[in-house]
Amino acid sequence: QVQLVESGGGVVQPGRSLRLSCAASGFTFSTYGMHWVRQAPGKGLEWVAVISYDGSDKYYTDSVKGRFTISRDNSKNTLYLQTNSLRTEDTAVYYCARDQQWLVSGNDHWGQGTLVIVSS
Amino acid sequence: QSALTQPASVSGSPGQSITISCTGTSSDIEDYNYVSWYQQHPGKAPKLMIFEVSNRPSGVSHRFSGSKSANTASLTISGLQAEDEADYYCSSYTINTTPYVVFGGGTKLTVL
Numbered sequence: 001q002v003q004l005v006e007s008g009g010g011v012v013q014p015g016r017s018l019r020l021s022c023a024a025s026g027f028t029f030s031t032y033g034m035h036w037v038r039q040a041p042g043k044g045l046e047w048v049a050v051i052s053y054d055g056s057d058k059y060y061t062d063s064v065k066g067r068f069t070i071s072r073d074n075s076k077n078t079l080y081l082q083t084n085s086l087r088t089e090d091t092a093v094y095y096c097a098r099d100q101q102w103l104v105s106g107n108d109h110w111g112q113g114t115l116v117i118v119s120s
Numbered sequence: 121q122s123a124l125t126q127p128a129s130v131s132g133s134p135g136q137s138i139t140i141s142c143t144g145t146s147s148d149i150e151d152y153n154y155v156s157w158y159q160q161h162p163g164k165a166p167k168l169m170i171f172e173v174s175n176r177p178s179g180v181s182h183r184f185s186g187s188k189s190a191n192t193a194s195l196t197i198s199g200l201q202a203e204d205e206a207d208y209y210c211s212s213y214t215i216n217t218t219p220y221v222v223f224g225g226g227t228k229l230t231v232l
Contacts, residue, residue, distance in 0.1 A: 035221070037166075044123075044226040045158070045166065045209050059218050095165060103221065104213050105172055106156030110165035 002026040002109040004096050009114030012086055022079040022096030022111055030054070030074035033099035035107055036081045038092035048094070049081065050103065064090075086118045124148070124210055124224035131230040137198040140227045142210030143191060148222055150191040154213035157186055157195045160226075161206045169208075170195060197229070205231040 008020040022034070036048040049060045049070040058070050069082040079096050093115050097107035125143040132138040142155065149155055155173045158166035168177050170186035173193060183198045193212070197204055210224040 037223075044207075045160075045211075045223045047211070047221040047223055050221070059220050061220060097166075100168070100171060103219055104152070104154040105175075106158075106168045106170075106211065107166075108168050108171075108177060110167075112165055 002098065004098065004109060004111035006094065006096055006111045006114035009094065009116045011117045011119060013120050014087060014118055016086055017082070017084045018086065018116060020081040020083065020094055020096075020114055020116070022081075024077045024079065024096075024098075027098070027109075029072075029077040033102050034070075034072060034079045035097045035099055036070060036079075037095045037097055037107070037110075038090075039095070039113075040089075040092045043092075046092070050099065051079070052102065083116070086116075088118050090116060091118045092116060122222070124212060124222055126208075126210060126224040126227045128225070129228045129230065131232055132197075132200045133232045134200050134202065136200050137196060138200060138229065139197075140195045140208055140210075140229070142193040142195070142212075142224045144193070144212055144214075144222070145191055147216070148191075148212040148214035149188065149193050152213050153188065155186065155188060155193040156211045157184075157193075158209045158211070159204075159206045160209065166209065200231055202231050205229055 051070045067085045093113040095113045098109040100108040157170040160166045174186040
């Protein structure tokens with residue numbers, strides 16, 4: 001069965017960096033686009049970024065452009081989110097999610113999330 | 121990148137039907153049939169309930185249905201059950217200079 005397992009979250013000071021990972025199994029990872037979606041405590045879902053199946057296309061929400069980088073290693077079935085220059089407003093649970101059909105058909109599988117807390 | 125607009129809360133009694141609206145703009149919902157709906161129970165990951173406006177993934181109950189008119193999408197849940205109590209989010213594909221996804225603010229469904 002499809003499994004997505006995020007890791008790498010934690011408590012970090014403003015301005016610092018974290019690399020989030022998402023280990024995928026149960027499907028052919030290299031044939032699917034992948035997303036990061038975040039949810040601040042008590043708030044709604046916010047789309048963060050997407051990467052195409054081969055890593056050639058990447059798109060970001062405006063608030064993270066220039067600070068976050070989405071990437072993938074298909075040989076390791078792993079998705080990444082490098083988060084730099086973190087701000088308190090980046091505090092959230094970060095979910096990785098599989099793209100059902102490039103950006104148009106929603107996310108059919110989600111991980112359990114990893115919590116990032118940005119605080120001094 | 122403005123969020124889609126959803127009511128903060130809706131409620132209904134078991135067996136009744138409810139509808140959650142999701143209002144966007146001509147840049148997202150009105151222009152594309154790429155609206156998805158998610159259900160999220162407290163402390164859990166979201167679950168895809170509807171994609172491409174009205175399609176149900178395998179395993180999702182037929183009690184859940186989606187539709188769209190102009191710039192507003194709707195999720196209807198018929199025969200409400202206690203386990204339907206959750207937060208519901210709509211999302212849409214959109215494009216400005218580059219494509220992206222936009223979510224609604226979420227709707228808390230209470231089953232009375």
